Amino acid sequence: MLERRFSKKMDTAAEVTVLDVKIKEAGYEAGHSRIRDVSLTVKAGQLVGLIGPNGAGKSTTIKTILNLLTHAIATVQFSGPNQKYAYIPERPVFYETLTLWEHLELAAASSGMTGEHFKTKAELLLAKFRMTEVRDDLPVSFSKGMQQKMMLMIGFLIEPDIYIVDEPFIGLDPRATKDFLTLLDDERKRGAGVLMSTHVLDTAEKICDTFVLLSEGKVVAEGNLDQIRQASGLEDASLFDCFDALT
Amino acid sequence: MNSIHAHHLFWRRVRDYLLQEYSIIKSLVDWTVWLYILIPGLLFAGNLYDGLWTKVLPLWLDKIPLVSAAVLLQLVIFTGGVILFVEEADVLFLRQKPDWMKGIMVRGLLVSAAFKAVITGIIFAVLSPILFRHYELTMLEMMSLYVFATAAYIFQAIIYHFIRIRLTGIIRWLVQVPVALLMSSAFLMAWATWSNKPDRLFILSSGLAIVITLFIHRRIHLRGTFYNDVREDQVQRTKLTALILLNSVDKPKRIHRKPWIFRKSNQLIRSQKPAHRLAASAIKAFYRNWGQSKAYFQLTALSIAAVLLPPPPANLIVYLALLFLHYYWMSSFWKAYITSEFITILPFQDEVVIDGSKFAVQGLMLIPSICLGFAAGLAVFSAWWGPIIMIPVSLFLTMSISRFGVLFWKRRAY
Numbered sequence: 001m002l003e004r005r006f007s008k009k010m011d012t013a014a015e016v017t018v019l020d021v022k023i024k025e026a027g028y029e030a031g032h033s034r035i036r037d038v039s040l041t042v043k044a045g046q047l048v049g050l051i052g053p054n055g056a057g058k059s060t061t062i063k064t065i066l067n068l069l070t071h072a073i074a075t076v077q078f079s080g081p082n083q084k085y086a087y088i089p090e091r092p093v094f095y096e097t098l099t100l101w102e103h104l105e106l107a108a109a110s111s112g113m114t115g116e117h118f119k120t121k122a123e124l125l126l127a128k129f130r131m132t133e134v135r136d137d138l139p140v141s142f143s144k145g146m147q148q149k150m151m152l153m154i155g156f157l158i159e160p161d162i163y164i165v166d167e168p169f170i171g172l173d174p175r176a177t178k179d180f181l182t183l184l185d186d187e188r189k190r191g192a193g194v195l196m197s198t199h200v201l202d203t204a205e206k207i208c209d210t211f212v213l214l215s216e217g218k219v220v221a222e223g224n225l226d227q228i229r230q231a232s233g234l235e236d237a238s239l240f241d242c243f244d245a246l247t
Numbered sequence: 248m249n250s251i252h253a254h255h256l257f258w259r260r261v262r263d264y265l266l267q268e269y270s271i272i273k274s275l276v277d278w279t280v281w282l283y284i285l286i287p288g289l290l291f292a293g294n295l296y297d298g299l300w301t302k303v304l305p306l307w308l309d310k311i312p313l314v315s316a317a318v319l320l321q322l323v324i325f326t327g328g329v330i331l332f333v334e335e336a337d338v339l340f341l342r343q344k345p346d347w348m349k350g351i352m353v354r355g356l357l358v359s360a361a362f363k364a365v366i367t368g369i370i371f372a373v374l375s376p377i378l379f380r381h382y383e384l385t386m387l388e389m390m391s392l393y394v395f396a397t398a399a400y401i402f403q404a405i406i407y408h409f410i411r412i413r414l415t416g417i418i419r420w421l422v423q424v425p426v427a428l429l430m431s432s433a434f435l436m437a438w439a440t441w442s443n444k445p446d447r448l449f450i451l452s453s454g455l456a457i458v459i460t461l462f463i464h465r466r467i468h469l470r471g472t473f474y475n476d477v478r479e480d481q482v483q484r485t486k487l488t489a490l491i492l493l494n495s496v497d498k499p500k501r502i503h504r505k506p507w508i509f510r511k512s513n514q515l516i517r518s519q520k521p522a523h524r525l526a527a528s529a530i531k532a533f534y535r536n537w538g539q540s541k542a543y544f545q546l547t548a549l550s551i552a553a554v555l556l557p558p559p560p561a562n563l564i565v566y567l568a569l570l571f572l573h574y575y576w577m578s579s580f581w582k583a584y585i586t587s588e589f590i591t592i593l594p595f596q597d598e599v600v601i602d603g604s605k606f607a608v609q610g611l612m613l614i615p616s617i618c619l620g621f622a623a624g625l626a627v628f629s630a631w632w633g634p635i636i637m638i639p640v641s642l643f644l645t646m647s648i649s650r651f652g653v654l655f656w657k658r659r660a661y
Contacts, residue, residue: 068591084594093588095528097535101512102528103589109524110593136512141504158594 016044018080018162018193019065026064026072033071034060035217042162042193044080047184049204050197051239052214053247058197059090061214062166065195080161080193084111088155090167090197092147094139100126100150101135104157111158118157125153128179144171156183163187165196169203181207205239215247253350260332260351261358264484271487299376313382316374317396317438321431323370324400327363328483329408331355335477349467356405356463363400367393384442391445391452392438398455399434405462406430411482412475506535515610521599526606529584533611539580546573547615554622566623570616570641574648577611578604608649616645 019042025033035057042048050058064072066087078085094103101122108118126132129149134142139150148171155163163184169177184194184207198204204211211228213221221231221242229235232242332355337348371378371393378384384392410423441447508531509515515527534540550569554562584590584607585600620641624633 066591086594087592089588089592093592095532095587095589097506097532098528099506099512102531105512105524106528106589107593109521109528110595110599112521114519136510137504138502138506141502154592160594 016080016191018042018044018078019085019195020077020079021061021065021074022076023061023064023072023074026060026069026074028060028069028071030071033217035064035214038212038214038217038219040195040212040219040222042195044161044191044193045188046209047188047194047196047207049208049211050195050214051199051201051204051211051243053243056214056247057217058214059166060217062087062164062195062197065164078162081191082159082161084158084160085162085164086155086158086160088151088163088165088168090170092139092144092151094147094150096138096140098138099136100131100139100142103139103150103154107154107157111160113158121157121159122153125156128183129153129176145173145176148172149176152180152183156187159187159190159192161192163192163194163196165194167198168196169198169200177203201240201243202238211239213243213246220246253347254354256347257332257351257354260334264330264332267484268487271491275491296373296376300380304377304381308377308381312439313378313442314435314439316378317435319374320367320370320396320400321434323366324403324431324434325427326486327366327400327404328411328479328486329356329359329404330483331476331480332358333473333476333480335474337477338473352467353463356466359404360401360459363404364397367397367400371396387445388443391448392442394452395437395448395455398452398459399430399437402455402459402462403427403430403434405459405466408479409462409466411479412469412472506531507537508534521595522602523606525585525595525599525603526610529581529603529607530610532584533580543615546576547618550615551618551622554619555626557626559627562626563623566619566626570619570644570648573612573615573619574608574645574652577608578649578652580611581607604652605649608652609646612645612649613642616641 019040021038021040023035023038025036026038027033027035038057038061040048040050040061050061052058060069063069064074065076067076098106104122104125105118108114108122113121123132126135129152131146131149131153134146139147142150148168152168155165168180172180181203188194196204196208205225210224211222212219213228213231221228223231225239225242228239228242228246229237232245234241234245237245331352333348333351371389375389378389378392406426407423410419410426414422437448437451441451515530516523518524533543550573553569554566556562557565581604585595585603590600617638620638621634623641624635624637627633627637
């Protein structure tokens with residue numbers, strides 16, 4: 001039983017919660033839960049890193065938030081001012097017969113973005129990710145990195161309240177990674193929250209405000225880096241070492 | 248020491264290949280059922296073959312020249328290729344051992360050649376009663392033709408292999424077609440001219456053998472073709488699978504950089520409503536899928552004939568049935584479109600998707616609806632003005648069906 005709500009909460013600007021998740025249990029088959037008692041909150045402008053080893057339940061958590069699982073007892077509340085979220089999947093998904101521009105147009109249509117606003121924003125993103133040359137090409141002919149860039153552009157285009165990003169760095173070259181992080185920073189300044197699942201711990205350590213560390217389907221530590229260090233009992237340790245100690 | 252390892256690796260690959268072929272045949276043939284077909288079939292074929300040696304040969308053989316056997320052989324030659332037994336994973340370590348790679352490739356070429364000799368031998372064995380009894384060839388002439396056919400088979404297979412690994416796209420075809428014509432013509436001419444001159448055929452075969460040896464030498468010293476070799480090997484190794492799956496699985500699609508229509512991401516409609524934009528993208532996606540739009544136009548053409556041919560009122564029933572059939576197909580496409588992975592990552596409201604279904608299905612049915620209306624007008628009224636009445640009726644019916652469909656969608660909340 002998944003309860004998924006979209007509501008406009010009027011908290012103070014700095015404390016606006018854009019995503020509130022309480023998962024009692026969730027899994028792919030009834031009676032076989034993969035995650036239990038996972039709760040997390042993302043506030044406006046905050047970047048929350050969802051980290052954990054392979055099979056810890058990160059993807060299951062994201063799928064539960066996106067209402068893609070049939071077996072979930074959870075409450076997911078999107079409470080931003082626009083009630084829009086952007087999901088950037090780990091594996092690029094697209095239509096084989098639509099061009100890059102048409103994918104952007106479809107994303108714009110889904111969020112009610114029209115006319116000049118869409119064109120200006122889309123062209124800006126194409127230039128930013130150096131994809132203007134291929135705007136009328138089919139993404140099936142792109143490299144993995146270019147397909148991933150397309151997924152990022154779609155996410156940035158719709159100006160959501162919350163970004164749910166699954167392993168964004170896979171396939172991106174250093175320049176695209178830098179562009180992605182700059183844009184993400186701009187979006188956070190605008191007030192968007194970010195929930196990011198990643199294995200790239202050194203980057204996560206630099207950019208995330210807080211972390212939710214999952215292991216075997218449960219939260220083993222959460223909070224900022226100091227709180228994670230405290231939980232792992234390793235003072236001044238890197239996130240990588242804390243991860244190693246806790247999982 | 249190295250050659251021993253290459254030898255083992257090669258034969259292991261041959262064994263794996265043969266097991267794979269066997270498993271494909273096994274998956275296709277249910278032996279318990281085939282036992283009732285295969286054994287009587289073999290007995291029948293054996294009896295027939297025995298008859299070719301012992302009984303009077305059919306008279307129609309008089310009308311068939313000896314060169315027909317060469318034509319049959321040439322058709323078999325066209326289907327053959329070379330398997331080098333190289334694999335993509337060889338890039339991990341085997342490429343660092345050139346001797347191993349050469350050892351595997353030489354063995355691959357020799358096994359391919361031996362395989363061709365066996366195939367040619369089987370064809371000759373089957374044809375031998377006719378060649379001996381009807382065309383009255385001597386044993387020496389038979390042997391010379393067999394050696395020549397085998398040499399020609401191996402030579403052509405190696406030439407095609409070179410073309411396939413060195414050239415791609417249209418250039419490959421521009422080279423392969425004239426080369427194939429030239430080689431097959433030369434083979435047929437030599438067969439027709441020298442079938443009773445074994446000495447000349449043996450000399451020609453010896454010449455071919457020298458050329459084949461030179462090509463094999465060139466082949467194993469060729470650099471920079473590793474990935475093409477792997478690709479060509481995969482094509483040759485999966486020939487049996489491809490043949491079996493010919494009618495059940497679509498051929499892998501070629502990856503195109505640009506779509507074949509609406510190449511500049513052209514807008515279909517001016518409306519900025521999300522439902523209209525979603526529907527327009529679905530219509531573009533439908534027409535851009537070449538296989539799908541081909542089937543769409545074929546079905547529309549067949550539908551016109553199906554409405555025009557039967558007498559009234561049967562044609563009216565056919566017309567309505569085909570209109571519903573088209574609706575069913577288009578709405579199924581729409582359902583697949585909006586339940587695809589990409590749409591699930593976009594925050595489309597349910598109402599937008601439901602409204603979009605009406606526009607998308609109407610848009611996709613526009614051409615069949617007009618064509619069916621035209622045909623129904625002619626068939627029912629047998630007058631030039633028939634279509635003027637039936638086309639608007641057809642469009643109205645299409646709109647009504649898609650509106651009814653929306654109600655259905657709302658109820659099911661897709």
